[in-house]
Amino acid sequence: MNYTGAVSVLHRLAPYLEEQGDGHVVVLSSVAGDRGRLKNYVYGSAKAGLNAYLQGLRARLFRRGVSVTTVKPGFMDTDMTWGIEGMFLVASPDQAARACLKAAGKRRHVVYVPFFWWGIMTIIRHIPEFIFKKMNI
Ligand SMILES: NC(=O)c1ccc[n+]([C@@H]2O[C@H](COP(=O)([O-])OP(=O)(O)OC[C@H]3O[C@@H](n4cnc5c(N)ncnc54)[C@H](OP(=O)(O)O)[C@@H]3O)[C@@H](O)[C@H]2O)c1
Numbered sequence: 430m431n432y433t434g435a436v437s438v439l440h441r442l443a444p445y446l447e448e449q450g451d452g453h454v455v456v457l458s459s460v461a462g463d464r465g466r467l468k469n470y471v472y473g474s475a476k477a478g479l480n481a482y483l484q485g486l487r488a489r490l491f492r493r494g495v496s497v498t499t500v501k502p503g504f505m506d507t508d509m510t511w512g513i514e515g516m517f518l519v520a521s522p523d524q525a526a527r528a529c530l531k532a533a534g535k536r537r538h539v540v541y542v543p544f545f546w547w548g549i550m551t552i553i554r555h556i557p558e559f560i561f562k563k564m565n566i
Contacts, residue, residue, distance in 0.1 A: 431476055431479060432476075432482070436482050442454075443489065446495045447489075447490065447495070451494050453497075453533040456500065457529075458476045458483070459476040459501055460549070462475075463501070467564075467565065468566065483497055483499045484499075487499075487538060496537075497538075498529070498533055498536070498537050498539070499539045499540075500525075500529055500542055501540065501542065502546075503518060503520065503541070503542070503543065503546040503549070504516045504518060504520065505519065505525055505542075506520070506522065518543070518545070520543050528542040528543070
């Protein structure tokens with residue numbers, strides 16, 4: 430669903446947005462799409478695919494004045510994460526919603542929510558694979 434659900438809607442919506450010639454598309458992806466992790470690589474791979482799709486959609490729609498923003502939240506306090514142990518730096522849904530609105534207004538391409546996840550994921554992405562595969566994250 431994380432890939433097919435979003436893409437099936439966006440792909441049908443795209444021609445209408447092209448015709449409209451204005452607007453913002455904001456899609457909730459995840460930091461999990463930045464690197465396949467031992468604990469959630471199926472989910473992460475769907476989000477990685479979604480990120481690639483959104484890059485293409487952005488290129489398609491920007492020609493018609495429509496922006497596409499990929500939002501990459503870290504941990505958020507929602508039903509999805511209820512009861513999961515070991516979460517840290519958890520953001521509220523309100524915080525995430527405000528960040529989405531701000532990013533859309535600025536026509537940002539990709540935003541991390543909260544912003545500091547950009548730094549965390551930059552480090553995680555750069556850990557060499559021979560070390561990363563042994564890590565329990
Ligand atoms: N929570 C996090 O820590 C976190 C982190 C990174 C990214 N994200 C992403 O943020 C997005 C929102 O997640 P969330 O945390 O808000 O999750 P959530 O509280 O579980 O909400 C998920 C929403 O999706 C709807 N939904 C689920 N399956 C569906 C289906 N098959 N068809 C139609 N609607 C469906 C649910 O509808 P019902 O209420 O009717 O069930 C619910 O409104 C997701 O894309 C998630 O991957 C979340």
